[in-house]
Amino acid sequence: EAQVTQNPRYLITVTGKKLTVTCSQNMNHEYMSWYRQDPGLGLRQIYYSMNVEVTDKGDVPEGYKVSRKEKRNFPLILESPSPNQTSLYFCASSDQTLPGTEAFFGQGTRLTVV
Amino acid sequence: SQQGEEDPQALSIQEGENATMNCSYKTSINNLQWYRQNSGRGLVHLILIRSNEREKHSGRLRVTLDTSKKSSSLLITASRAADTASYFCATVVAGKSTFGDGTTLTVKP
Numbered sequence: 001e002a003q004v005t006q007n008p009r010y011l012i013t014v015t016g017k018k019l020t021v022t023c024s025q026n027m028n029h030e031y032m033s034w035y036r037q038d039p040g041l042g043l044r045q046i047y048y049s050m051n052v053e054v055t056d057k058g059d060v061p062e063g064y065k066v067s068r069k070e071k072r073n074f075p076l077i078l079e080s081p082s083p084n085q086t087s088l089y090f091c092a093s094s095d096q097t098l099p100g101t102e103a104f105f106g107q108g109t110r111l112t113v114v
Numbered sequence: 115s116q117q118g119e120e121d122p123q124a125l126s127i128q129e130g131e132n133a134t135m136n137c138s139y140k141t142s143i144n145n146l147q148w149y150r151q152n153s154g155r156g157l158v159h160l161i162l163i164r165s166n167e168r169e170k171h172s173g174r175l176r177v178t179l180d181t182s183k184k185s186s187s188l189l190i191t192a193s194r195a196a197d198t199a200s201y202f203c204a205t206v207v208a209g210k211s212t213f214g215d216g217t218t219l220t221v222k223p
Contacts (some may be wrong), residue, residue: 004156029195033211042120042202042213043157050209058210099146102147102159103204110154 002027006091006106013081013113020107021076023091032074033058033103034066034085036087043090048076081113120203120214128222133190135217137203144207146179146186151200151216160188160201178209193221 004025012017025032030051035043035045035058045058049068063085065077076083078085088110121136139146146165149157163170163179163186170177178190178221200216 031209035213040215042215043204044213045211048209050212056209059212088154092157102162103157105156105158107156108154 004091004104004106006089006095006109008109009107010110011112013111015082015113016080017078019078019081019111021078021089021091021111023074023106024072025074025091025093025104026072027093027095027104028071029093029095029104030071031103032068033092034064034074034076035090035092036060036085036103037090037108038087043095046089081111083113085111086113087111119218120201122217123215124218124220126220126222127193128194129195131221133193133197133219133221135188135201135219137188137214139184139186139203139205139212140184141205141207143181143205145205147204147206148175148177148186148188149202149204149213151202153199157202182209190219193219195221195223197221 007022033048034046037043044060046064047066049055091106094103119138147162148160151157161172161177163177174191179186199219200218202213202216204213
């Protein structure tokens, strides 16, 4: 089954404790992206990757890091989480051989930083 | 501010009625996509319309695109309670994607 898998689904952590949210896709997609969603708002792009070893900043990259060492994985790293990073996070992937084709989303990671 | 902005923010209708939501964007695009999100879950792709298309249909969905006005609309016909969700438009330009703030649709049985 084609899917994007995020882990964990829920996470409560303390300020300053480094964490990683993993994202994996099984569709051989070149393009992967991370978003955060806050109450009443749409998704805001954090980082995206057009291919292995290629990453770019989205609209809200501050406080986040990503890496794309292999095609299927695109982890999101919070080196020193702060309460304003409490949010719902989504990973997505799409096939960029046909620009603008649909993105497949993971089920989300609800992060709380206390 | 967001590239895509939806209007209205919230819409409540009776089952069987049609629902129309609108999206405006600011820059030139190659295509525009609509997504649906059930409460707190991942987004699901509904339909994509390219910049050289004016209208597209998929089942009970009808999407229009007016590039001169930089706007798109999503029409859901004969709505069902199961259509209750949030709907977002999205654009992708050079890899950067932008989502609107969404329209929350409630369909009452």
